[in-house]
Amino acid sequence: THHNTMTKHCCCGVFSITTGAQILAALMVLGAVGSIVSVCVPNAKHTPATRIGTGLSSAVELIAGVLVFLAIRKERAVLMTPILAYAGISLFCIAIAFILCVYGLFDQHSVVPNWIRFLLEHKDEITVATTEEPINPEQYVFVLTVVFTLFAAIAFAFSVWYFSVFHNCFKHLKELERCILAFPTNNWNRFSTRGYGLYQA
Structure with missing residues (x-):
């Protein structure tokens, strides 16, 4: 059971759960x-x-x-809480944007079409493909709404995956903590993240 716990991989199947989380981090x-x-650069x-806002x-x-x-180094799941909160809030905001x-x-x-109209009205110059007939502004707004929807869908799918990687890492660390409590300290080096390489050898 503990051997399987230590060999869990992230959704891509290439990296371990902790390695995948570290790469994203x-x-x-x-x-x-x-x-x-x-x-910080004058602009x-x-x-x-x-x-x-950007700085904060x-x-x-x-x-x-x-x-x-x-969190991964010290095997403390609680240290994953900030990233879970950040990823969760980001996922929620992107989900709202996608729904809109x-x-x-x-x-x-x-909301979204009106926001697009606002941007178009305040943009000095809009580059569009030239056609024999002028483009209907409302058709242009609809096309941009479709484009934004596609981007929002991609962002939502990525955010779900992004959150799942850190959430799986959190659950993995929680399992390690339970194992630490269940097994004597002198035997834990066989199952800990840092001792797993020696255990494999």
């Missing part, structure tokens, strides 16, 4: 650092509000990502 940390650096496009969200991502490595996009396909005066 590393990408998350790199992205957060990049965002923090970008808002006219960044308002004080966007700087603060990036700091949260950075902390949550680092805690993933600590789908609804917008059937109601062209709902």
